[in-house]
Amino acid sequence: MTGxxxxxxxxxxxxxxxxVGDAIGAPVEGFSGERAARLYDERGWKMVSGRYTDDTEMMIGVAESLIACRGFNGEHMAMQFLRNYDGSRGYGPGTEEVFRILRRIGxxxxxxASLSLFGGEGSYGNGAxxxxxxxxxxxxxxxxKLVEVSYESSLIxxxxxxxxxGAALQAYAVALAVRSDTGGERLKMLRALKEAPISSSYMEKLSRIEEILRMERxxxxxxxxxISELGNGIEALNSVPTAIFSFLHTENFVESIKFAISVGGDTDTIAAMTGAISGAFHTVSEIPDYWLTDLERQSYIRQLADNLHKLWKEM
Ligand SMILES: [Mg+2]
Known part of the structure; x- marks a missing residue:
């Protein structure tokens, strides 16, 4: 295979x-890790419905907008989010409030729009x-550019x-996974992540990741x-590091998803973020067919990935 x-x-x-991570995590969202893993162990880790949630719907919107505008355009991306919005996909109340504001002010x-939430502080959830x-x-x-567009696209x-x-760190983890050779060293990636422009709260989490990785298994x-030190909640600070860990701790795509699910809590988002890093590192060839076949709109999502790849080459 060529590069x-x-x-x-x-x-x-x-x-x-x-x-895939989103669709697997969705039916067990809010479960304890033990209960979530038990449910899937009993069904041989087959998907429940293959239906994805807001995580994937919004990821599709980001991709569609970047492709249509050949880069970031905040107005267009916000419009794309509104066009794609399907209220049955489990959007958080903060995001739905932003959508109402955007419809009103344009x-x-x-x-x-997002600045008016939480008394002017804005949301620190993992939705970006x-x-x-x-x-x-x-x-x-x-x-x-990655950091700039991560920040800008979050702000919507x-x-x-x-x-x-959190969004910049997740994007950077995906980027490093894209750049590394399959089989590359994980701790090297963790060291590189520490060079991302993040504040002490995230730096502290990355140090915890390293400590836990060094534990006897x-x-x-x-x-x-x-769960106690990295977190399994809906806050970016308590879920992005957990996704990074789920990837670093495991040897292949399937194991990374299984580990993310076994942590419980915000399973759809944590497994989606884990699946992104892990899928970028191990490539699509490592995602089992029994998951891909069951996934809703599999070919459309693949087509978006192909168009992003084409756009990257043209830039
Ligand atoms: Mg979701």
């Missing part, structure tokens, strides 16, 4: 990996990080610094430490 073919498979792996004022995959792909070789719905940094203990 370009491998790169294409990495783009497809990231997009489809995220959607998408040309996309910089303002969960959809950022296409940004990590398109700018995988340009960190400054999530204005808080921790949400924006007793899975229950590892899981307990991940």
């Amino acid at each position: 370009d073919e491998i790169l294409l498979r990495k783009f497809e792996g990231a997009m489809l990996g995220a959607a 998408c040309q004022r996309w910089r303002e 990080a969960m959809r950022v995959v296409p940004v990590g792909l398109l700018y995988h070789d340009d960190v400054n 719905t999530h204005a808080h610094q921790l949400a924006k940094e 007793h899975d229950d203990e590892v899981r307990k430490r991940v």
